[in-house]
Amino acid sequence: MGAKRQDDVWDPLFDNKTDRIRAREVPRTPQTEAPAYRLAFADDDFMCREDLRPVRLQLELLKPEMLLSERGIKSTVVMFGGARIPEPGKDAWAAKNETQRKNLTAASKYYAEAKKFAQLCSRHSTETYNREFVVVTGGGPGVMEAGNWGAAEESAPSIGLNIILPHEQAPNEYVSPELCFNFHYFAVRKMHFLMRAKAITVFPGGFGTMDEMFESLTLIQTGRMERVPFILFGTDFWHKVVDFQELADFGTISPEDLDLISFVETADEAWQIIADHYEL
Structure with a gap:
């Protein structure tokens, strides 16, 4: 037949x-x-045999790429940041002691700025029929939820790149269902974060956020990806946890590498950097 x-x-x-x-x-x-x-x-x-790992890697690369292409999405704005940062007025659920509770509660301002920033990106995205500057997050809680929520409030689609972890990580309710992906391989997930990135923003976060930040910076520093606006929210936080100037003074990075990074406090400042870079 x-x-x-x-x-x-x-x-x-x-x-x-x-x-x-x-x-x-x-x-x-x-x-x-x-x-x-x-x-x-x-x-x-x-399919789960060890010998099939190359096939699984290829499938994880292909599936999101095909679906994003079918939707006509050409560029994204990446939002990295901590899952533990609470919405303003909500309990700091991840706090293990009073010091952490105080710090995380104060950091809720970044949740608000993340949401506003996603709204600004999405307003421009809707002018391009949701093809350019589409918000992409890790799909989880905290800053990621704020990003997807901000896009949803503008009736714009947003992407969530979830990953299976030892502890539960369900997609937040604001990710566009048709753009909600799940990964096993961190490496492939990182590729999808950056393949369409026209800007990268990083909010305060932990090991995962640091990993994403430094890998992205390294790719830009070494010319493996186009130089795009690289924006860190929270000047005091970042200067406390990473001494970028000391890296340059010590000689492990070049002084001009510091120019790859912009520091901001507000969503408006961040969007202005992007708008100026692309002459929007």
Whole structure:
């Protein structure tokens, strides 16, 4: 029997789905129940074998890329930042002691600025039919939630790049469902953060935020990606936790590498840097 055709056009998706159903409808025998009989692409045990890691990496790269391309999304604004920063007026749920509670509660101002910044980006994005400057976050709570929420308030789509972690990380409710992705590999997730990035913003955060910040800076510093506005929210925070000037004074980075970074306090300042860079 030939491939399924609709108006003489081959439909591989129809055939693949149909074959999966047919493979489950055969008589149950020792042969059909054996793992070897399963269709390779429908065999979870086979797909999760260590030898198949290159295939899984490729799939994680392909799936979001294909769906983003189908939506016509050409560029993004990346929002990195801490999952533990609470919404203003809400409990600092991640605090382990009073010092942390005080610090995280004070840091809720960055939640508000993240939300406002996402609104500013999304207003411009809607003028491009949601193709340019689309907000992308890690899809979780804290600063990420604020970013997706700000976009939603402007009726604009936003992207969430979630990842499976030992502790629960469910997507926040403001990510556009059709642009809510889930990853196993950190490396592929990082690629998707930066492949379309026209600006990178970093709010106060922990190890994950630091990792994302320094990897992105390294790619720009070494010319592996285009130089884009790289904006850190919270001057005092960043100068306390990272002595960028000392790195330059010591000689482990060049003095001009400091020019890659802009420090801001507000959403308006951050958007102005982006607008000036691209002459919007």
